[in-house]
Amino acid sequence: MSITGYGRRRVLGVAAAGLATASLGACGLFDDEPAPPAPPDPLQPLLDEAVALAAAYDRAILFQPGLAARLTPLADDHRTHVAELARLIGATPPSAGPSASAATGAPAETIATLRTAEQAAQKSAVAACQAAPAERAALVGSIAACRATHAEALR
Template sequence: MVLTGAVRMSITGYSRRRVLGAVAAGLTTASLSGCGLFDDEPEPPDPPDPLQPLLDEAVALAASYDRAILAQPGLATRLTPLADDHRAHAAELARLIGEPPPSAGPSASAAAGAPAETIATLRTAEQAAQKSAVAACLAAPADRTALVGSIAACRATHAEALR
């Protein structure tokens, strides 16, 4: 429908076109401000990768082995390959996540106690870590399950090697 009649001025002195134009401009500004065009706040950070806890756990396990080796040098032959496995897991997980490889060494306080206690503590840590790796494997997308499943299997093997 085309309106070709004369444009009448309202009581305020503004034409209908002028009022509609102002309303349209206001709506456009409101919609642009809603999309973030005029926002000064930075975008929220991306959520952490779901495999980040697995990476953190691998770094912590390697550090635990390193502390045990410092406290019990006689166990070095038995524990060093296990610590190396965890470092390899951490490096591969960091690559997959897109982070720089972690570089955590043993802390200053070495684990104290008898060798049997040290082995039992490490075995308990491996069993807990294996359970979390299995849970991560079940939740991981298909392109990550092979790596996470391998880590879970390796942790189970470590627990058995520490019997």
């Protein structure tokens, strides 16, 4: 026993416990900071675009019921894309219904606006397909092809 009243074993035990606590703290076990969020999936913009396209068709059908027979199958395609992309990236499929703020116009204007949106969406789908890994390229490529078909169907 030393003059301070602590034995060598006790001092060594306290020192070892301190080192163990310090090493656990260094490994992050006791950190209060949450882990950084995972980056968004590269296909998230494609999913968001599919949601927006489906909503655009729904708005058009709501305000132009005479176009429903022509536009409903196209809107359904986009809802299928939403479901498949959400499944692929592990996201909850978002839903977007037609908004009350949708502008109304002549049927020809509505069709032209949807065609322009389809053309822009097809370009972004092609870019996403080119950047996608092989296991995702087939789905993304089929979405790009579908959007191109929609643009032609809206001529």
